[in-house]
Amino acid sequence: MNAIEVTGLTKRFGQKLVVNNVSLKVKSGEIVGFLGPNGSGKTTSIRMMCGLLKPDNGHGQVLGYDLIKDRLRIKSQVGYMTQKFSFYEDLTIEENLSFVARLYNLAPIKKHTTETLEKLGLLSRRKQLAGELSGGWKQRLALAACTMHKPKLLLLDEPTAGVDPKARRDFWEEIHRLAADGMTVLVSTHYMDEAERCHRITYISYGNLLADGSLHDVIASAGLHTYTLTGPDLEGFIPALQADDGVQQIAPFGNALHVTGTDPQALKRALKPLEQHNDIRIEQAETNLEDVFIKFMSDSTDNMQ
Amino acid sequence: MSSVFSLQRLFAMLIKEFIQMRRDRITFAMMLGIPLIQLVLFGYAINNDPRGLPTALVALANDPYSRAAITALENSQYFKFTATGLSPSEARTLMRKGDVTFVVTIPSDFAKQAEAGRPNALIEADATDPAASGAAVASAPVIIERAVASVKEKNPSLKQDLLRSSTIIHRKYNPEGITQYNIVPGLLGVILQLTLVMMTSISLTRETERGTMENLLAMPASPFEIMCGKVLPYLVVGAVQVAVVLTAGRILFHIPFQGDLTLLIGAILVFVVALILLGYFISTIARTQMQAMQMTFFFFLPSLLLSGFMFPYAGMPGWAQELGEIFPLTHFLRVVRAVMLKGADWSEVSSSVYALFVFVGVLLILALKRFKRTLD
């Protein structure tokens, strides 16, 4: 069964089309990455899927319940972690957790709260105000709080924004543990390394779904060919390369330049002049996700104009 | 578990609200501080019938009549002679500087004129604040005439007849008799209105502003539970405030309590529920706590002016009276003054209490209609 199966989701705020005809399927037990630049409609889509926003158009099912009619039932079986920390900063860690336990009627309250505190490793700090926690701990608290009622589907909206790399890795390990227990996870992010940790990725840009599939599928579907240039003073060649029709984008990666294009012949022709320089190495490389996203982003800004 | 209402979830909301209320020192201070400060300010400091106003005396005569007049003025307690033995120009300088509110001048021919039945003392008042000097000025001629008359009585050979006009009662100009007796019951309404509307509207808008509302809505809390969770704690706050104001009014100002306490408490309860619902309604419109605050004051100020708290309702023009009817405070003031001061019973205040019920009904419908299950 699919945990999420929605078709044609559309949402406008005033005149602005924020989500345009987005269809999405998420299989049970999958971890799906929901990617896209800021303002592309990720949060809005997630809110529609957990019943917080009414779609203007579109229909579908979440956990087998109708997206429009069964919003209350969806809410009780979905865990939603908001982009911004949205538990009570003026309540202690323990008070926040027992509040959630009471709302979901998780009896006995005390036992559920203590277990969650133990799992979090916050038992000794349970009397601390949530507002005093660091960003990383806040995220872990929020994740623990919204998985307390053992939801079947977890919706995470940029859960690791502004969190240090170590805390991010721990966070992802927790997500994989939850998925292994059978939870379905839809997580929005714009970190590439996080996208690579997902079973499947979905790319949305300015309301439009641009790609959907495994990492390899998405990279392959972009139809990009990439060369890596290494050598001294590469910056000097950038203007000439940019002017060439065969080159679609140039992106620096450390000391190297990634030059990509859709037409392999044209790309080769564009790089020809550089072959005279002996100190520059030109190698065909595998296109990575970041190249693909940069292409998506520049394509869709073109569409915007 | 019912999707519309569960006691368990309401309980969760209530516990959370009470903890937050307890932690929020400012709200807590407001809850008790506003009633006390307002009570003391309005009760003691703001007095529409002030006494002991500083007065300069220019006495150009010294005879039994003028001495009697001066003593009588001083005994009236309206005038307090803070500067004496001045020349007219010195006295006027003091008044310009604001050091004195009045200048009393006794002319050199005062005795002669008094015996002729025309005591001609001159009283100059600083009328920049008419309310401050009005009563004193109104009473001065009477005081002087009486003083003069009492001196004359000792000298039966003089004509006594010209002084019969001296029985004017100055309180006539103050139809509702604005004293602490009138102000304190009114304050009960004003304090409840200010704090409850503001606190309820702010507490709910805070959830929207901080983003916690999104989380609350994503969890299985229904609008009715969220509303009750917000409303009930403030009912308790209101009860505490009522107790504070009534007790303080009794102890500090010896406000008489004529009527039926149950009736009063019943009316207060209806009024408080109307206020909390109004606060709740405001919070469904305001996006930020700042806006909630502004909307509260937008509502608060006209109600203060038009409800009969500041100015006698009966003295307002017809259109203003009609406008005043749209504020719950207007109706509440009628009930509370009638019950507390005049000992009115149910039949005499029922129409005002029914009006309060209408507010509750209308606001309840509006609040539930405006509350959204979604973030749209």
Ligand SMILES: Nc1ncnc2c1ncn2[C@@H]1O[C@H](COP(=O)(O)OP(=O)(O)O)[C@@H](O)[C@H]1O
């Ligand atoms: N409640 C709202 N009212 C009006 N515009 C909104 C609202 N929520 C989001 N938007 C707009 O919709 C667009 C998409 O927002 P969002 O879904 O938050 O994108 P993302 O999460 O991908 O950054 C943005 O331009 C944002 O300004």
Ligand SMILES: [Mg+2]
């Ligand atoms: Mg977002």
